Amino acid sequence: MADLQTNLALLEAACRNPRAQLDSYLAQGKKVIGCFPAYTPEELVYASGMIPMGLWGGHTELKLAKSYLPAFACPIMQSNLEFGLNGTYKGLSAVIIPALCDTLRCMTQNWRFGVPSIPMIPIVYPQNRKSPASVEYLISEYESVLVMLSTITGQMMSEKALCDAIDVYNAHNDVIREFAALANDHLDVITPKVRHAVMKSAFFFSKDQHTAIVKELISGLKQLPVYSFTGKKVILTGITGEPDELLDILAENEIAVVGDDLAQEMRQYRTDTPEKGGGGLRRLALQWNSRHGCSLIHEDGKPRGTMLVSLCKENGASGVMNCLMKFCDPEEYDQPFFEADLVAAGYHTLTIEVDTQNTSYEQIRTRVQAFCEML
Numbered sequence: 001m002a003d004l005q006t007n008l009a010l011l012e013a014a015c016r017n018p019r020a021q022l023d024s025y026l027a028q029g030k031k032v033i034g035c036f037p038a039y040t041p042e043e044l045v046y047a048s049g050m051i052p053m054g055l056w057g058g059h060t061e062l063k064l065a066k067s068y069l070p071a072f073a074c075p076i077m078q079s080n081l082e083f084g085l086n087g088t089y090k091g092l093s094a095v096i097i098p099a100l101c102d103t104l105r106c107m108t109q110n111w112r113f114g115v116p117s118i119p120m121i122p123i124v125y126p127q128n129r130k131s132p133a134s135v136e137y138l139i140s141e142y143e144s145v146l147v148m149l150s151t152i153t154g155q156m157m158s159e160k161a162l163c164d165a166i167d168v169y170n171a172h173n174d175v176i177r178e179f180a181a182l183a184n185d186h187l188d189v190i191t192p193k194v195r196h197a198v199m200k201s202a203f204f205f206s207k208d209q210h211t212a213i214v215k216e217l218i219s220g221l222k223q224l225p226v227y228s229f230t231g232k233k234v235i236l237t238g239i240t241g242e243p244d245e246l247l248d249i250l251a252e253n254e255i256a257v258v259g260d261d262l263a264q265e266m267r268q269y270r271t272d273t274p275e276k277g278g279g280g281l282r283r284l285a286l287q288w289n290s291r292h293g294c295s296l297i298h299e300d301g302k303p304r305g306t307m308l309v310s311l312c313k314e315n316g317a318s319g320v321m322n323c324l325m326k327f328c329d330p331e332e333y334d335q336p337f338f339e340a341d342l343v344a345a346g347y348h349t350l351t352i353e354v355d356t357q358n359t360s361y362e363q364i365r366t367r368v369q370a371f372c373e374m375l
């Protein structure tokens with residue numbers, strides 16, 4: 001069993017260099033499927049005997065992508081396409097793109113024509129989830145994905161493999177939730193950057209491997225005395241709490257992240273696939289219908305604000321930092337609603353524009369310092 005620091009270093013290294021993770025799986029003779037954010041049905045890939053790997057872009061000079069995407073596409077998609085076009089993602093057997101927003105819908109076509117060497121598998125999620133037809137529709141979408149995956153593996157996934165994969169993913173959700181709760185007792189070790197690395201790294205490991213590593217982390221943390229944190233505590237909301245420079249600024253100001261509602265982090269872990277309800281595909285469709293509080297999923301009454309207020313109360317946070325992905329329409333639409341709910345409940349909010357291509361952080365530093373004084 002590796003010690004706490006060794007495991008943390010392993011997860012941080014995977015976030016710094018996902019390409020090394022990809023190369024390592026390819027060297028083991030495994031096929032890897034790139035999974036665009038968010039809510040890509042990784043269980044189908046896992047059950048098909050391949051490695052699902054998250055594609056969350058990164059800092060790079062945008063050159064080739066400019067011929068395909070307008071300047072007002074979000075930085076994640078700009079960099080994902082740039083990496084596809086410049087060969088960074090070479091070796092992937094396919095990518096899956098969930099068409100959850102206008103930019104992702106455009107990405108399906110841009111990828112198909114711009115990166116023909118890596119097949120693209122689209123999936124459309126139903127937004128009218130109150131209709132029983134939504135379940136049948138989503139099952140048919142999953143079946144289409146499976147047919148395309150079977151052309152890569154040469155065989156169709158079995159029902160048993162899918163049920164096993166669902167168990168693996170539910171167990172992973174469980175262990176991440178346990179880590180998130182325990183992390184709040186060890187805010188000296190689990191700084192905002194470290195917390196983020198533990199969550200994000202899940203996209204670059206097979207989920208059973210990641211579960212094993214996080215279990216060791218938990219056991220290492222349990223051996224430490226509870227740390228009495230005297231700084232300010234916040235919840236993060238948005239798509240991603242990146243880049244690391246932003247998280248370092250929080251730490252500099254003695255601000256801890258004690259919970260999150262980020263698409264890259266807890267949004268994906270808070271809803272398990274139900275244990276009952278039919279076959280594996282139906283259960284996955286029911287999981288989609290149970291997901292909540294996310295800008296990418298239609299919900300009457302916009303309950304995200306209420307959910308954020310509860311997160312603050314449960315974790316002793318005095319404010320919420322909205323990590324607003326640049327040019328992300330779904331997040332922009334949600335912002336006025338949840339901010340109003342938070343302010344009405346007496347919580348402070350700060351919106352920071354997240355741009356992974358950013359190189360200067362002085363304005364952000366000043367705004368975080370002012371936010372810290374209000375908390």
Ligand code: SF4
Nearest residue numbers: 074101103325328329
């Ligand atoms: S939801 Fe936002 S961040 Fe995600 S792909 Fe769409 S525009 Fe980009």
